[in-house]
Amino acid sequence: LSTRGVDEQGRQAFARALLGSVDEATLSVHSVDELVVLVDEAFDFIQSKPLGASKIAVRRQRDGVVLEILNQDMPFLLDSVSAELHTHSLDIELVLHPLFKTERTTDGKLVRVVGPGDRRWDDGRQESYIAIHLARLPDVEVDKLVGPLTEILGEVRTAVADWQPMLARLRRAIGDLAAAPKSVPSPLRDEAVAFLQWLRGCNITLPGMR
Numbered sequence: 001l002s003t004r005g006v007d008e009q010g011r012q013a014f015a016r017a018l019l020g021s022v023d024e025a026t027l028s029v030h031s032v033d034e035l036v037v038l039v040d041e042a043f044d045f046i047q048s049k050p051l052g053a054s055k056i057a058v059r060r061q062r063d064g065v066v067l068e069i070l071n072q073d074m075p076f077l078l079d080s081v082s083a084e085l086h087t088h089s090l091d092i093e094l095v096l097h098p099l100f101k102t103e104r105t106t107d108g109k110l111v112r113v114v115g116p117g118d119r120r121w122d123d124g125r126q127e128s129y130i131a132i133h134l135a136r137l138p139d140v141e142v143d144k145l146v147g148p149l150t151e152i153l154g155e156v157r158t159a160v161a162d163w164q165p166m167l168a169r170l171r172r173a174i175g176d177l178a179a180a181p182k183s184v185p186s187p188l189r190d191e192a193v194a195f196l197q198w199l200r201g202c203n204i205t206l207p208g209m210r
Contacts, residue, residue, distance in 0.1 A: 017098035
């Protein structure tokens, strides 16, 4: 797919990530010209990114609304956004969610798209772009989306930032329990250690710890 712009290689990498985030059957209902527009509008949106925050915008189209979100990649982004939209009983027509690596200036301007995302989501270079196409909405309904989504994505960012410190605290607790004095009954200690090891194994999401 050919797209316009000076960073043609970056556009091509981004186009592959964007269109590769949905199945071929979904793409087949769109013309090539429509797909080029999808890529160009998305690529324009990612040209700048605020530091340490999400970028959210609502773009109105002739036949509906596009909700765009740019974020440093991390777990729970799409699930959290989708859950909020479902609380408003909104009809989601199309979801695009590419992951990609970037190089940016210190103030967030895009230098180039390096390539597709991978499992190393926390390397500081991987980003998440979400475009959710919705049916036509009254302006008042559209305006109600940005505030709650900004708050939710902030909570996701906080939870993910706390994740590794919480795991480190779990490891310390496991070590302390394993070294408990003999006055602590072995079955009780072993059960507590086994439970904490189960938690550390990512068998449950840790939203917080006290």
